[in-house]
Amino acid sequence: MAQGILVFIEQRNGRIRKASLEALSEAIRKAKLVGGDVSAAILGDGVQALTAEIVKYNPAKIYCTESAELKEYATESYADVLSEIIKKADPRFVFAANTALSRDLIPRVATRFDAPCISDAVDISVNDNSLEVTKPIYSAKASGKFAFNNPISFVTLRPNVFAAEPASNGSQPVIENVAAPPLNVRAKVTETHAATGTKIELSEASIVVSGGRGIKGPENWGVLQNLCDVLGAALGASRAVVDAGWIDHQHQVGQTGKTVSPQLYIACGISGAMQHLAGMSSSKVIVAINKDADAPIFKLATYSVVGDVLEIVPKIAEEVKRINEN
Amino acid sequence: MKIAVCVKAVPDTETKVAIGADKKDIDRTGVRYIASPYDEFAIEEAIRLKEKLGGETVGFSLGGNEAVDVLRDALARGLDSAVHLKDDLFNNLDPLSTAKALAAAIADGGFDLILCGQQGVGGDNNQVPAILAELLKLPQATVVVKLEIDGPKFKAEREIEGAHEMVEGTLPAVISAQKGLNEPRYPSIKGVMAARRKEITTKDAAALGVKDAIESSKAKVRIVEFSLPPSRPQGKKIEGDAASQAKELVQLLRNEARVI
Structure with a gap:
């Protein structure tokens, strides 16, 4: 019978995604309760060198497929290889981080096993020797808890929610090289353009500073970017300012944008429309800065600051800088 | 060019969500339904491609009577015809089962392109387009903000974290639409009038030949409970x-x- 958890480790340009290590850590915590070993799967070009990073988390086994053909992500080649590894590992559960790549890949792979998949998990619990997965539904206005009844099931985990904990000690995992099957790719990536001005990726940032109408105009992004720089934060935006053309859609947080769960979310001049809250309400600490004391964002805020964003934000940046320098 | 568009009727995004008495669904009393916002980009793209390249557009929606309203609205915007997938078995379907029904309806239609929204608002799973592509054995490009069709090929720009990726592939293919792909039009009065005469075919699980397949996949995942955060x-x-x-x-x- 299938047992244990296989974790798909995503890498891009030779770097393992932090969210994948979070998924791996969660798998190790849960495998203790549902039984079986945890294995990791990594594929790409030059990924052998990355296994050292995975070893720190102490899975029992690492499946590694090295191929120049896997240098660029393509749905079909990755699906072929990952399916091959899953057949070998025969796990009861497959975990992956809920990233752009996984959203494209994992449902397709799950389908090959006629298996259920729950995406964007924010909590995983154990009941009756199986996993129960909780995910936000209806734009985070509700949560749904789901249970599986299948020999193999897939879960994708929301980045920044589960702790990544390297193992303090442990044995050396077995590394098994899996040869890539003959690959047939009908849709492939020809170019990648990094978005302009994106310094830290929103969905994985531990601090997000977001701007809305209250910043008064696109010429004032610098004020927020400066705070981002001193905090090591990613820059977000409300739908209103994206629709107004003040900033690229890549930065939008909310229902038709990105979902973020940082440790700290600073909403600057954002009133807090339902569709914005859908993208950030699971943030651990929320700071709202708005001159309208009745803005709905204050209902969610851990710390509420009523005032002018353009006046207060530079002072916050100065204060953080002053403390960092001392 | 023959284009299929998958549309999902979802509670209006402004709906105040309450949990139903059995905790297995939201309370649907008085809920108003709309097409999932991302599906509007898919509908618009289908209409634009037809305007440019000619051909035929067919909408597909799975659900209860709310699906008919959403399909009628898509016809008013300009789709040619629609198929409503309706069966008691289809209530509260998981993504795999939903895609099985859609795949069965689309498979033999001779479609060059299958367009979906990148996410159905509500379930928020982002799964159906990729599952559909796998079931139909087609290439895919998901979360697409720009699409060009050139003969038997497509070129799509997709959104990933901190970057845009250009994907080139062959048709037929499944493409899922992200905000930014286009500016959806509103139905015109003329469109609304014309939509009344357009055909909506209804198909149930037996007609689609998916009864056993869906009963099987439906049993693989169970709702424990819904709750408010x-x-x-x-x-x-x-x-x-x-x-x-x-x-x-x-x-x-x-x-x-x-x-x-």
Whole structure:
């Protein structure tokens, strides 16, 4: 019978995604309760060198497929290889981080096993020797808890929610090289353009500073970017300012944008429309800065600051800088 | 060019969500339905491609009577015809089962392109387009913000974290639409009138030949319960002038919340 958890480790340009290590850590915590070993799967070009990073988390086994053909992500080649590894590992559960790549890949792979998949998990619990997965539904206005009844099931985990904990000690995992099957790719990536001005990726940032109408105009992004720089934060935006053309859609947080769960979310001049809250309400600490004391964002805020964003934000940046320098 | 468009009727995004008595669904009393916002980009793209390249557009929607309204609206915008997938078995379907029904309806239609929204608002799974592509054995490009069709090939720009990826592939293919792909039009009065005469075919699980397949996949995942998210604890209001507010906030973030 299938047992244990296989974790798909995503890498891009030779770097393992932090969210994948979070998924791996969660798998190790849960495998203790549902039984079986945890294995990791990594594929790409030059990924052998990355296994050292995975070893720190102490899975029992690492499946590694090295191929120049896997240098660029393509749905079909990755699906072929990952399916091959899953057949070998025969796990009861497959975990992956809920990233752009996984959203494209994992449902397709799950389908090959006629298996259920729950995406964007924010909590995983154990009941009756199986996993129960909780995910936000209806734009985070509700949560749904789901249970599986299948020999193999897939879960994708929301980045920044589960702790990544390297193992303090442990044995050396077995590394098994899996040869890539003959690959047939009908849709492939020809170019990648990094978005302009994106310094830290929103969905994985531990601090997000977001701007809305209250910043008064696109010429004032610098004020927020400066705070981002001193905090090591990613820059977000409300739908209103994206629709107004003040900033690229890549930065939008909310229902038709990105979902973020940082440790700290600073909403600057954002009133807090339902569709914005859908993208950030699971943030651990929320700071709202708005001159309208009745803005709905204050209902969610851990710390509420009523005032002018353009006046207060530079002072916050100065204060953080002053403390960092001392 | 023959284009299939998958549309999902979802509760209006402004709906105040309450949990149903059995905790297995939301309370649907008085809920107004709309096409999932991303599906509007898919519908618009289909209409634009037909305007440019000619051909035929067919909408597909799975669900109860709310699906008919959403399909009628898509016809008013300009789709040629529609198929409503309706069966008691289709209530509260998981993504795999939903895609099985859609795949069965689309498979033998001779479609060159299958367009979907990148996410059905509500379930928020982002799964159906990729599952559909796998079931139909077609290439895919998901979360697409720009699409070009050139003969038997497509070129799509997709959104990933911090970057855009250009994907080239062959048709037929499944493409899922992201905000930014186009500006959806509103139905015109003429369109609304024309939509009344357009055909909506209804198909059930037996007609689609998916009864056993869906009964099997439906049993693989179970809703334990739906709940409302816990309310956040009462926050702290920081008073004073800008300088003292900034100072106090930074102190609280460092020493109380310990997040910076």
